[in-house]
Amino acid sequence: MNLIGDHTDYVGGWVMPAALTRVTAVAYSRSPDGMLDAVSANASGRINFDVSTVTPNNPVQGWGGYLAGVAWALAEELTEANVSPAGLTVAIASDVPTASGLSSSASLEVAMARVWREMQGLNLNDVQLAQLCKRAENLYVGVPSGIMDQFACSVPAPGQAIQLDCQELSYQVIGIPPEWAFVILDSGASRSLASSAYAERVSECEQLAKRLFDSDDIQSLRDMTAKQVDGLDGVLQQRARHLVTENARVKQAAQALGESDMATFGELMTASHNSLRDNYAVSSGALDSLVETSLTAPGCHGSRLTGAGFGGCTVSLVDRTQVTAFSDYIAKNAPAARLVTVL
Secondary structure (H helix, E strand, O other): EEOOOOOOOHHHOOEEEEEOOOEEEEEEEEEOOOEEEEEEEOOOEHHHHHHHOOOOOOOOOOOOOHHHHHHHHHHHHHHHHOOOOOEEEEEEEEEEOOOOOOOOHHHHHHHHHHHHHHHHHHOOOOHHHHHHHHHHHHHOOOEEEEHHHHHHOOOOOOOOOEEEEEEOOOOEEEEOOEEEEEEEEOOOOOOOOOHHHHHHHHHHHHHHHHHOOOOOHHHHHHHOOOOHHHHHOOHHHHHHHHHHHHHHHHHHHHHHOOOOOOHHHHHHHHHHHHHHOOOOOOOOOHHHHHHHHOOOOOOEEEEEEOOOOOOOOEEEEOOOHHHHHHHHHHHOOOOOOEEEEEE
């Protein structure tokens, strides 16, 4: 779950995700024939492919693409060591909600990467696993994401937030005060537009980088200044304004979290949502309505969409003693919403 800092990871900016108390579990055994044979309690169909022949040019379709992507990225990583991913028979089960902006695909990727690391004794740390899974998502699955989701699934423990520099991959672990609760609600709105719109925003960032820095490297956008934003116009100015202000909000939020300043953190969350709605145009009527309702609920200090947007979930900062009253209020005033989890 991302507390603040959405759509900044793929420009090398700063984000603040936290690990949920949810699990993707994989039961596995080694397969001597070099095949990966997989079933999932969360998806139909059986996945079967040769781990030594997977390639982005002929990708495995459906949910099996995430498994194949990790196998391919791992094979690329291990080429110099003359090691290949082993064949596996696996059964998968997860209580991470799917299609909700809560990193269910990244959770699956990281779980599979950990299986291969454990079974084959591979010398890969958690940050390297996150990088490997990002390559699988970008180059095999074909989603131009940043590293935030994979990093959040791989590195922090539940109950911890991290301020992550997505370019340097340096991070600071920040404990969440026990009196704070982050309540995740599913708006009930489909995220059917999220994939295409996400790619469109990445493309707009590439246009921005080329215009400002004569470069296609979107990571350079983390170096934008407010003066450069003022020199732009139209849609590109709006996108740039979100990126600059959102990066600043993440840094301010890290300070507020470290100082247990709930009021400031909540204000930053709400400001983030407003920017995602107005400048980055990735919200939806259902998300906006749920955020507005949440902000009037008992004990709520701030609320925002979380994830790519266009549907899925919101996250609200609530006094832990008021979680029940908050939830009851939402059930009465936003009946289409569903409580997903409380961190």
